[in-house]
Amino acid sequence: MKEADKRRGALKVVGITLGAIVGVVAAVYLVGVAVFANLFFPNTVIAGTDISLKTSDEVHAILEDKVGGYEFTVKGQGIDLTLTSQAAGMSLDGKTIAQEMHSRVDPWRWPVEVFRDHDETASLVASYQTTELADALAAAAAEVNATAEPPVSATVAYDERKGAFVIVPESYGTAIDVDKLVDEVSAQAAVLKPHIAVSTDVLALPDIVEGDERLDVARDQANALIAADFDLTMNGIVGAQVTPELVASWVTVAPDLSVSLSDEALVAWAKDVAATNSTIGTTRSWTRAADGKALSVSGGDYGWRVDADGLVSTVRDNVAAGQTSAVEMPLKSKAAAWNGAGAPDWGARYAEVDLTLQHTWLYGDDGSVIWESDVVTGNPNLGNATPTGAYYIKSNAGASELIGLKPDGTEDYRTPVDFWMPFKGNSIGFHDANWQSSFGGNRYTYAGSHGCVNLPPAKAKELHDLLRVGDPVIVHG
Known part of the structure; x- marks a missing residue:
């Protein structure tokens, strides 16, 4: 009986002791819960500042002070800037940020969390009330881009060696994309990084790269x-x-x-x-065969x-x-023949008028002379010289009435002819001239026509019978 009582007494002592220990642990745990309901855990930092065991109000004050004195450098890809939070137009709602950070502190887990590291830098987000930061970065990027190599898209170009069009790969260059620069720097400045290294991610990219279908x-x-x-x-x-x-x-x-x-x-x-x-x-130059x-x-x-x-x-x-x-x-x-630039293109058949010799010929299809005659051409001393050049017969209908006009537009003369064969428009051509007493020589210098090629009537009829519309007429001299 006494042995049983002793065992019961020992168990009671153990139970009381265990209860006391549990009570102490519970009391300590609850005290920890109460403490961390208002304080941040140990080993908590934000933007490099230790805020361990600080209240939300204390962290708020720290953040406001940190932003107010924030100065940072931006370097890389040709950019080299030093800015302050004021120059960047930065502001921070420190109270809200501190409260939101502490709302994520779970005091019931304090026995575990006090041994862990807590970096709340990601919670630190500054805002920009003005465009000072973007403007400063844009100005710096513009200075870099003034001498930078722009990106060049992949394209297609002719390769003379291959005799074919080939794909030419893109090149990236050193120009900066301002929007990318602003986004990258703003994100890092928002968490108050003191030294911001500009990465190659801000470089302007070509629109088209190799592999594009x-x-x-x-x-x-x-x-x-x-x-x-x-x-x-x-x-x-x-x-x-x-x-x-x-x-x-x-x-x-x-x-x-x-x-x-x-x-x-x-x-x-x-x-x-x-x-x-x-x-x-x-x-056009040639040698007269005759x-x-x-x-x-x-x-x-x-x-x-x-x-x-x-x-x-x-x-x-x-x-x-x-x-x-x-x-x-x-x-x-179209002409009768093509012999290259500078060569005659009227073929074998054509009419020739030599103003110097006052003579004309008609060459047949084989190039031989099939008709010729002395002529009287335009009087150069009265400003009526027969125009030189290569022409062609416009019509060969026979009789016509030649009408000349004075400079004022009134009629100067009206002369009927039996054979009218114009070659320059309808104003200059071959025709019979029964009023001329002779042909050839220098008669054209004092009794010349108004520009036409005058022919003896019989010769005019012969030419009329031989000449075809479209035949070339070469006037030179």
Whole structure:
């Protein structure tokens, strides 16, 4: 019995002791809960400042003081600035931030949390009441960008060595994207970092980078255009060539990678081709077979004239179609032959008027003389010289009435003729002149016409019977 009582007494003591310990622990725990209901845990920092065991009001005061004295540097990528919170227009609602930070303190977990590190810097968010910080950063970025290399998007360009369009990779450069700079610096200044290193993330990026499917499409479109390779012919003779290299010089790849032919380049080329291959009004030289005399003539309205506008359309359409066979040059007027610039283009059949010799010839289809005659041409001493140049017969209908006008527009003369064969408009031409007593020699210097080529009546009829509308008339001398 006594042994049992002893055991019960010992257990009672143990129970009382354990209860006391639990009570003490509970009391300590509750005291800790009460303490940390108002204080931050040990080992708590914000922006490098220790706020361990501080109240919310004390932290509020610390934050206000910290922001008020905040000074920071911004360096990197060419930027080098030192700013204060005042210069940056920064402000901080320290009371709200302190309260919100402490609201996340769980006092019931204090036995665990007091042994951990707590960094509340992320809770520290300053705001910007004005644009001073953005303005300062924008000005610094502008100074850097003035000499920086801008980014260049990947594009498509012609590679002469490969003879094809290829993708050209992008380049990044050193220019700064102002918005990215402001965002990066603002985020770090908001948590009061004293030294802000500007990263490469703020550099301006190219819009298009290698791997973009649009590059492949643009390259293929450009190479499809340079598949064209054809000659432009005039009367079967090559007047110009459209080669892949030439087309490549016209191809433009826009920033959005749209591919087209440059209107400016194509029009300039077409004008040059037209000027090179058009002969109307140009000087053409040849040797007269009958006497071996070297002759030349310029002016007039006969010859080749390339249609420059039509050439642009023709080339554009044929390039788009990938043409590889000869294409006829679009023309506004055509001559009998094409022998290159500076050479006669009137072929074997033509009429020739030599003002010096006062003589005219008609050459047949084989180039031989089939008709000739002395003439009386315009009187140069009265300002009526027969105009030189390469012309062509406009009509050959027979009889007509020639009407001359005075400078004031009133009628000067009215003369009927049996054979009227105009070659310069309808004002200058061959016709019979029964009023002339003789032909040839120097009669034209004192009894010359108003500009026409006067012929003996019989010779005029012969020429009328032989001459065809469109026959070239070459007047020189």
